Amino acid sequence: MDFSAGVEDEVFRDEVRRWLAEHLGEEWLDGREDFGVRRRWERELGLGGWVGIGWDRAYGSFGNRGATLTQQVVWAEEYAAARAPERVGHIGEQLLAPTLIAYGDDAQRKRFLPPVARGEELWCQGYSEPGAGSDLAAVRTAAVRDGGTYRISGQKIWTSLAREADWCFVLARTDPGERRHRGLSFLLVPMDQPGRIEVRPIRQLTGTSEFNEVFFDGAVARATHVVGGPGAGWRVAMGLLALERGVSTLTQQVAFADELRGVAREAVRTGAVDDPVLRDRLVRQWAELRVMRWNALRTLGPAAGDAGAPSVAKLLWSGWHQRMGELAMQVRGAGAACGPEPWTADSAYELDTAQRQFLFSRADTVYGGSDEIQRTIIAGRVLGLGGGRER
Incomplete structure (x- = not known):
């Protein structure tokens, strides 16, 4: 598939840039770390018709553009390049909505897609459990039929946005007589159920709590x-x-490129770039990032049905980003281990952006499916070595 931009794509790019320039003011840029601001920005995107731009027009509430694949790429890259606030509606827009379009019924699509397109309802994902992370088929959360409803009991973990989300899609066992991959169901669960749903933040190495435990x-x-x-x-x-x-x-790769430019500038400032080994690592990071881009574009085209493509993509970016974090610390030398000056008891665990990225990146090869699991999937589904099959 040809991913070079055509005339219509360049017209679309100009439209994207104009809209972002007109709407991305100080309110949004200065408050990009504030969740309330980011949630209001999600509604602003909805009003502008920039949520779900690749959906079939029949499923959007308004402003849905029916953008081509290359235009979706243009939007994603221009949005990241503008350093716009991190999206809080991405789980609903990019995961839940396409899933409903592919597997849901008309009533489900009519109920849930319009609020996502308007930026009004946020979603979280209820997959992993303490005993079922990479081995997702081992989930023990149970859902028992009770007339016209299911009653859900169990625990989920590593749930992003659980404290803020309005809904959660939950993988639960609805047939206790079945094992492993059989007897599981995909349920849409409202989060506003006091006494029935409890969310507990998980404190991480960074001192922040992006992830949560959820008890049903x-x-x-x-x-x-x-x-x-x-x-x-x-x-x-x-x-x-x-x-x-x-x-x-x-x-994601636009953000990675920005990180790489920052590390390269720091290497020049500190003189670390004079080290030929470190300089080689910088060049290698740049080359690998280009490979990731072309692989991502490949998987959006004719290779979209490649069973191993998602696992290859995960292996590529997770390892790259970990090495990026390590390189950022190496460039700064011993000072990378120090906090802000002057030191006080209150600032003992304050981290700058590079330090936070380094610590968070240690989880890159674990969350979203560990490297070991991704290699097992590739071995079984691509190489036919007997791994990665349903048991």
């Missing part, structure tokens, strides 16, 4: 909100995970 104690989900029907959870869940490595990875 008889939480209720409508039987009409089971996507794909009872027992189809594994098929739906795997379909969703394949979507996780789509156009959004190109946005």
Whole structure:
């Protein structure tokens, strides 16, 4: 597939840049770390018709553009280049919505897609559990049918946005007589259920708490909100995970390129660039980032059905970003281990951007499917070595 920009794509790029220049004012840029500001920005994007731009027009509430694949790439890269606020609606827009379009029924699409397109309802993902992280088929969260509803009991972990989300899509076992991949269902669960859903933040190496534990104690989900029907959870869940490595990875790579430029500037400032070994590492990071871009574009084209493509993409970026964090610390030398000056008891654990990125990147090869799991999937589904098959 040809991903070079055509005339229409360049016209679209100009439209994107004009809209961002007109709307991305100080209110949004200065408050990019404030969740309330980011949530209001999500609604601003919805009003501008920039949420779900690649959906079929029939599923958008308004302003849905029906953008081509190359235009989606243009939007993702221009948005990242403008340093716009980090999206808080991406789980609903990029994961839940395409899943409903592929596996949901008309009633589910009509109920849930318009609020996502307007930037009004936020979602989180209820997959991993303490005993079922990379081995997702081992989930023990149970959902028992009770008339027109399901009652859900169990625990999920590493749930991003759980404190702020309005809804959660939950993979739960609805048939206790089945094992592993069978008997699972994909349920849409409202988060505003006091006494039935408890969210506990998880403090990380960075001192922040982007992830959470979620406890379900008889939480209720409508039987009409089971996507794909009872027992189809594994098929739906795997379909969703394949979507996780789509156009959004190109946005991620724009941010990575910005990180790399910052490290290169720091290397010049400190004189670390004079070290030929370090200079070689900088060049290698640049070359590998180009490879990631072309691989991402490849998987959006004819290779979109490649069973191992999502795993290859995850292996590429997770290792790259960890090495980027290590290189950033190496460039700064011993000072990378120090906090801000002057030191006080209150500032003992204050981190700058590079330090925070380094510490957070230690999890890159674990979350979203560990490197070991990704290699097992590639071995089984691509190389036919007997790994990565459903058991």
